[in-house]
Amino acid sequence: MRVTIAAVGRLRSGPEKALIDDYLTRFERTGRALGLGPAQLLEVEDKKGGGMPAEAQLLAKAIPAGNVLITLDERGEVLSSPDFAQRLAGYRDSARDVTFVIGGADGIDPSLRAQAQMSISFGKMVWPHMLVRVMLTEQLYRAAAILAGTPYHRV
Numbered sequence: 188m189r190v191t192i193a194a195v196g197r198l199r200s201g202p203e204k205a206l207i208d209d210y211l212t213r214f215e216r217t218g219r220a221l222g223l224g225p226a227q228l229l230e231v232e233d234k235k236g237g238g239m240p241a242e243a244q245l246l247a248k249a250i251p252a253g254n255v256l257i258t259l260d261e262r263g264e265v266l267s268s269p270d271f272a273q274r275l276a277g278y279r280d281s282a283r284d285v286t287f288v289i290g291g292a293d294g295i296d297p298s299l300r301a302q303a304q305m306s307i308s309f310g311k312m313v314w315p316h317m318l319v320r321v322m323l324t325e326q327l328y329r330a331a332a333i334l335a336g337t338p339y340h341r342v
């Protein structure tokens with residue numbers, strides 16, 4: 188099952204990038220035997236100041252055809268990590284690839300939000316979008332660890 192993270196903005200080298208790269212590598216290594224991953228990060232950037240609608244067009248182009256679309260949104264569904272792992276396993280078992288969308292400073296355009304099969308919230312607080320990338324990649328690795336039965340996730 189391929190996983191894509193389509194995100195607004197370019198992340199330069201720094202602590203967030205190091206964490207994201209590390210979690211993506213861990214997800215790939217732990218998930219491989221389980222049929223989870225690999226995961227790729229696709230960044231889009233609208234340099235013409237077109238706002239959310241322009242970003243939505245770029246995001247829509249970046250999303251591989253036929254993927255389950257999952258938005259990251261403060262208004263979305265709050266899941267436990269084991270529940271998130273089970274959702275991922277369900278998509279894998281149905282042979283579906285998944286794209287997670289992370290918006291920019293203004294959020295995700297409603298037209299794209301309306302197309303999502305699922306929307307996940309990391310709580311009611313608004314997080315910086317670069318931190319949401321870190322949190323999502325960590326949860327992907329955690330989900331793989333839960334499904335693999337390794338001791339990384341403790342309840």
Ligand SMILES: C[S@@+](CC[C@H](N)C(=O)[O-])C[C@H]1O[C@@H](n2cnc3c(N)ncnc32)[C@H](O)[C@@H]1O
Pocket residue numbers: 258259260261262288289290291292293294295307308309310311312313314315316319
């Ligand atoms: C700075 S936030 C934008 C907040 C904007 N006010 C909105 O209405 O979505 C940038 C992106 O980070 C992600 N994000 C921020 N906080 C989040 C949360 N609590 N749960 C899930 N995703 C979040 C979303 O993808 C959001 O589009």
